[in-house]
Amino acid sequence: MSVDPLYLVQLTLNGITLGLLYALIAVGLALIFGVMEIINFAHGELLMVGAFAMSFALPAMGLLYWPSVAVAILATMIAGLVIYETLLVRLRPEEFERSILVTLGVSIIVLHVVQYLFTANPRLVDTQYGFDGIQIGAIRITFTRIIGALAAAVAFGLLYVVLRHTQFGRAMRAIAQNREAALMVGIRPRVVARNAVVLAAGLCGLAGAALAPLQPVTPGMGQFLIFKAFALVIIGGLGNIPGAIVAALGLGLVESWIGGFFEIAWQEGAVFVLMIAVLLLRPDGIFKRGAMRLG
């Protein structure tokens, strides 16, 4: 089988974009798990809320991209804050199954309320960039795709700085690494957990906003992505942020390559096969389960 190198480059670039957007979702999950030891099932719906906010903000803002992204991020952060203050705050760290069932309920409610209000019809989102893109030889990439990937990369840079060098982020790492010791030095777990949920929701909102111009926006879009994000968190090691990013990039590439050469069923099944393989070889994920290590 001869492979056209240009085709391969195109697939690789698509894979990196896809992987970076997966990573935004998976990192949010890893962050929340690190601090609260719970899994947020409604994370996919937060992404969907971000994408819907983007689809409403764009026409209202005269198709301007960045202000709409800001609106989408703000909307999901508020949604995250509401979910934390009303429900998640009542969960204790050892109540993993309970957290899944509560957030599963939230996810069902949000999904079907949105579906009831705006119907399940896919919405197509247009931005100021339209379908313009850059052309390098035979390879063509739209601006919205490039901007989405860059925004995700910048977000990871900022997240690293925040977790590493600010008091806000250090408190999160402290709680993740040793809850009792963190309490003893006066860190308030409630406040830190709230911050982590809102931060994760913001990342999710960015992912939703960046994804909206790339694919049809539907109420069910989040549910589909969240399953993959769960698998990524397992592959990368629960609560391990760099692990989640690497796993997400890897999955984006693998899916894109498989999708270019095989049937679509293999593309969707890849994540499950990878996850089982990783669990067999390294039960704690490719990267050892660290208490939110950064490097």
Place this chain on the structure above:
Amino acid sequence: MKAIALLIAALAAGALPLLTDSNYILGIAVSAAIYTVAAAALNLIYGYTGLLSFAQLGFWGIGGYAAALTVMSFGGTFWQGLLWAALVNAALALAIGYPTLRTGRHAFVIVTLTFALLVNLIARDWVELTRGPLGIPGLPAPSVLGFEFHSTARFYWIAWGYAVLALGGLYALCSSRIGRTLVAIKQNEPLVRAQGISPMPYKLAAFAVSAAVTGTAGGIFAFHLRIIDPLFLDFYYMQTFLIMVIIGGAGSFWGVVAAGVALSALPEVLRFSTDFRMIIYGLVLVVAMLVMPNGIAGWLQQRRLARLRAALQ
């Protein structure tokens, strides 16, 4: 006394087709019997063993497809189809359970969830085997020795017979020494190890039994619907089983059975809008998990304990 009451309840349920000839009511009764068995199987793995398994949905779908394909593609009978549904699911449960259960309960939840999604994708995309989104319509009525179960009233006997058999078997398992070991694993796994019991075979066995029972239930339900397509793997079924277990009380056998029978009528009442029905399901799930995480059975037991304590003072 309890055994006699149960026997009477089972016989009364079996006499239902003699009391009514409404296909609507009998159809609901078939669903009630099948859903209750699936909920009891989820109760075995979640309520007793403490492992939240979303793979039940996958087992349900695989059971349905296995039974349908045995009849439609491989020329077997309905009964052979049910056998395959149980065997395939038990084997799959062992294959997934072994690598996953080594890692702890967090990974188990997520892997089973992804498994359910994968089965959904296979049902939709592996068109040569499952015929894709079109599904397999026109599943024939089962028959035994020339007696055809072609009407809803006759099909109800199959559902009823299976429910009695499966619930009886599960009850025997849950109330045996094995069932008590499973509860011990849920409550304190290190203590179980310290008693010289290896938890892994127990967890794997519970998962495999739960998978086989759910798969057979799915196989019967597919023949009740007379068609199987990827909608058979809708997440709605998983939510129904979960709500039955949670409202009934995870870890309480008869609580879940009672909730299963009672809640089977609920989807019919809420039929006016799919979205509203799902919103109500979501609300029920959230409120139940926050207010009474141990279900009605747990709440009743709490009240009984409180009464006993009050009597001591």
